[in-house]
Amino acid sequence: MKQFVKFTIDGEIFGADVFAVSEICRDTGITKVPNTSPVVEGVIQIRGKVIPTVDLRKQLGLSSPEISKRRILITKIQNRILGFVVGEIDGFVAVSSDAIKPAPSEALKLDRKWIEARVDHPQGTFWVINFEAILALLEEHHRV
Amino acid sequence: MLSHLNIQLKILLGFTSILLLLLLSTVISNEFVADVNEDIRFLNEVSNQLVSEAGETAALLLKASSELEKYNRENNKDVVVQIGERRDELIKKLTEILVKIDQTKKHVKNDKLNEQLAEAQKNLERYEGFSSQIMFKHRVLLETRFLSQIQKLTAEKDELMAQVRMHEEATSKNLQQIAVIAHEINRSAIKKAMDTTATVSRTMIIGTIVSIVLGIILAIFIGRDLSGPINEFSRFMDKIGLDMSQRLRVQQKNEIGKLATQFNEFLSNLENNLKQVFVSSESTLKYSNAMTGNVENFVSQTQAQLNELKQVEGMLDHLANDTQGVVASLRDAEKLEEVNGSQSKVRQTIQNMDAILLETYKTIRETRSSLTSVSVVAQDTLRETEAWDRSVADSEKIIADMIGLTQKVEANAQQMEETIRTMKDISDLVHVLALNASLEGAKAGEYGKGFLNVADQLQTVSKRVDSLSAEINNLIHDDRQRADQVRSFGQRLAEGFKTSKTQSRTAHEHIVKLSESSKNYTNQLDRLSETSSAMTNLIASVEEWTDAHEQHITNLKNQLAQISQRAFGENAKMERTADSLRTAIKISKDTLVSAAGNKDSITQLSLSTKQLSKLLENFKVGKSRY
Numbered sequence A: 001m002k003q004f005v006k007f008t009i010d011g012e013i014f015g016a017d018v019f020a021v022s023e024i025c026r027d028t029g030i031t032k033v034p035n036t037s038p039v040v041e042g043v044i045q046i047r048g049k050v051i052p053t054v055d056l057r058k059q060l061g062l063s064s065p066e067i068s069k070r071r072i073l074i075t076k077i078q079n080r081i082l083g084f085v086v087g088e089i090d091g092f093v094a095v096s097s098d099a100i101k102p103a104p105s106e107a108l109k110l111d112r113k114w115i116e117a118r119v120d121h122p123q124g125t126f127w128v129i130n131f132e133a134i135l136a137l138l139e140e141h142h143r144v
Numbered sequence B: 001m002l003s004h005l006n007i008q009l010k011i012l013l014g015f016t017s018i019l020l021l022l023l024l025s026t027v028i029s030n031e032f033v034a035d036v037n038e039d040i041r042f043l044n045e046v047s048n049q050l051v052s053e054a055g056e057t058a059a060l061l062l063k064a065s066s067e068l069e070k071y072n073r074e075n076n077k078d079v080v081v082q083i084g085e086r087r088d089e090l091i092k093k094l095t096e097i098l099v100k101i102d103q104t105k106k107h108v109k110n111d112k113l114n115e116q117l118a119e120a121q122k123n124l125e126r127y128e129g130f131s132s133q134i135m136f137k138h139r140v141l142l143e144t145r146f147l148s149q150i151q152k153l154t155a156e157k158d159e160l161m162a163q164v165r166m167h168e169e170a171t172s173k174n175l176q177q178i179a180v181i182a183h184e185i186n187r188s189a190i191k192k193a194m195d196t197t198a199t200v201s202r203t204m205i206i207g208t209i210v211s212i213v214l215g216i217i218l219a220i221f222i223g224r225d226l227s228g229p230i231n232e233f234s235r236f237m238d239k240i241g242l243d244m245s246q247r248l249r250v251q252q253k254n255e256i257g258k259l260a261t262q263f264n265e266f267l268s269n270l271e272n273n274l275k276q277v278f279v280s281s282e283s284t285l286k287y288s289n290a291m292t293g294n295v296e297n298f299v300s301q302t303q304a305q306l307n308e309l310k311q312v313e314g315m316l317d318h319l320a321n322d323t324q325g326v327v328a329s330l331r332d333a334e335k336l337e338e339v340n341g342s343q344s345k346v347r348q349t350i351q352n353m354d355a356i357l358l359e360t361y362k363t364i365r366e367t368r369s370s371l372t373s374v375s376v377v378a379q380d381t382l383r384e385t386e387a388w389d390r391s392v393a394d395s396e397k398i399i400a401d402m403i404g405l406t407q408k409v410e411a412n413a414q415q416m417e418e419t420i421r422t423m424k425d426i427s428d429l430v431h432v433l434a435l436n437a438s439l440e441g442a443k444a445g446e447y448g449k450g451f452l453n454v455a456d457q458l459q460t461v462s463k464r465v466d467s468l469s470a471e472i473n474n475l476i477h478d479d480r481q482r483a484d485q486v487r488s489f490g491q492r493l494a495e496g497f498k499t500s501k502t503q504s505r506t507a508h509e510h511i512v513k514l515s516e517s518s519k520n521y522t523n524q525l526d527r528l529s530e531t532s533s534a535m536t537n538l539i540a541s542v543e544e545w546t547d548a549h550e551q552h553i554t555n556l557k558n559q560l561a562q563i564s565q566r567a568f569g570e571n572a573k574m575e576r577t578a579d580s581l582r583t584a585i586k587i588s589k590d591t592l593v594s595a596a597g598n599k600d601s602i603t604q605l606s607l608s609t610k611q612l613s614k615l616l617e618n619f620k621v622g623k624s625r626y
Helices: A131-143 B007-074 B079-107 B111-143 B147-239 B255-324 B326-625
Strands: A002-009 A012-017 A021-026 A040-046 A049-055 A071-077 A080-086 A089-095 A100-102 A115-119 A126-129
Touching (some): A002 A071, A002 A080, A002 A126, A021 A040, A021 B326, A071 A131, A080 A131, A089 B326, B007 B079, B079 B111, B147 B255, B255 B326
Parallel strands (some): A012 A126, A049 A080
Antiparallel strands (some): A002 A012, A002 A089, A021 A071, A040 A049, A071 A080, A100 A115, A115 A126
């Protein structure tokens, strides 16, 4: 069994492994920082810590109007703390391992490399985000 | 005598006498009480002493008799001296009691006490007598040697002893009685003290009542003395309105009497002055009236003369004219008839004009009355528009208040919205908190189930808060809309009031104009009325003239024949006479003018005199009113 946090971006439902997410935050304002990677939207401050934040909407190539209700997922991947701007949190689901399937490329209007898997669940199908890939891209940019 | 005294002195005298009376009664009572107290104190003392003395004496007596008995039994020689001493002591005590009783006698008459004392003395004497017999028998017994004698003496001694005992008891009883009576005296002394206190308080009450009654009588007396003359003065003031010759009677020599005398002097001065003014004004009036009459006579005479002269002149003129035109007139004699005809036509026209003028008068009067009612209505309307303006101003104020209230509602709504925003923010925070709780619960797996429940509860709370905020928001929205409606309604009302205000102002102006124009119209009507009355006068003179002319024509016809013959010869003479007549007329006219001037000045004089008279009359009337 695996547990996921579900959230919405532009009507599409996505999931993130609960163990990848350390905290869910309100969007109290992202401070723009000059001379950083274009992937990074800006930084947010949580309890005195400055956390670089990425707008998932942009990364997934979804062009939609401004999200009215924004949340920020604070993740800890490979000991790096990153914030991701997402839409409304949909809830939590527990899924058995056989329900997690690799993502089919053809039926996806999104960029495939950010999607890790597809989960079919009686409450609805959702896509699991590949945070490692996004981190890799970020580090690639840094190197450049 | 009393009425001649100063009022202040009178009051002082009265109150001093009352105070003296009170003082006197107090002093008398005090004296009385002191006397009685002294008596009672003395009696108390004496009676107490009496009681103790009697007790002591009785004790002494008892002691003496017991000693005697002892002596009788023992036949001891030494005891004799002791008994003698006791006897002396007893006699001394009795003498003291006697003295005390004598002292009591001065204050209380008590025969019983004396009686008891006498008895006690008698008993004591006997007691003494028997005791000395015993002693004698004892001495005899001591010397005798015969047994039979001894037996006999002893028996006699015992018998004597019994006698002694009896008298001792009687004396004791008497002494007890004395003590009892002394107690009674003491008690009666206390009772007398109480009686005395009662008497004294009665005396005090009577004294106070007498003082009060005396004070009231004095107040009535002084009050009558004061108010009597003042009332008389006020009655006199009512009476002198018409009659100045009256005088106030002066009976008193105090302040009021002085005032009355001064007032009388003032009245006589006033009366003299008024009399002088009356006399001089009446003579002036008489003189000016006579003068006016004279001048009027003169004027009328001169007028009459002038008229005669004018007549004569006219006649002469006519005569000259007639003489000159006699031939022509003779020729045109038949034309006179035509003139007559045209004159009757003229008369008809004049009559018609008269009727028309009457009609015009009537119309003018009617128009005037309707104009007056128009003006009254206009005034009423003006007042009404003013009242309407005032109520409009009030309503505008109310509307302004209403709009202010709606603005306050709006401000409140804004504040509420701000609060709801804060609430929503808090709910959002709770929501995120719930999410984080869920996250931690999910991570904890089986152990985090309880935690998940808490997260669910938090979620519910957040949702409830959200829905509540939405409801409140709706309510605020409704309130706001209503406030807006009220405000716009108030503004519309205010505009309506503004329009009605301007309209009422315009109406006001129109009414003012109307009343002005009606006033102008009335003035014009007045002028028309004057003109028509002048015209009536003119017509009357034309009528007169026509009459005269007719008469003249008739005369002319009759005289024509006579005059024509004499005319020529007299012509030159007539011219001269006419000249001198003209001169005379001129002089007469001048005289008339100057006479008229005189008359005017006399009339002025007479008017002034009349005004003076009227003023005096007014003064009289005013005085009578006063």
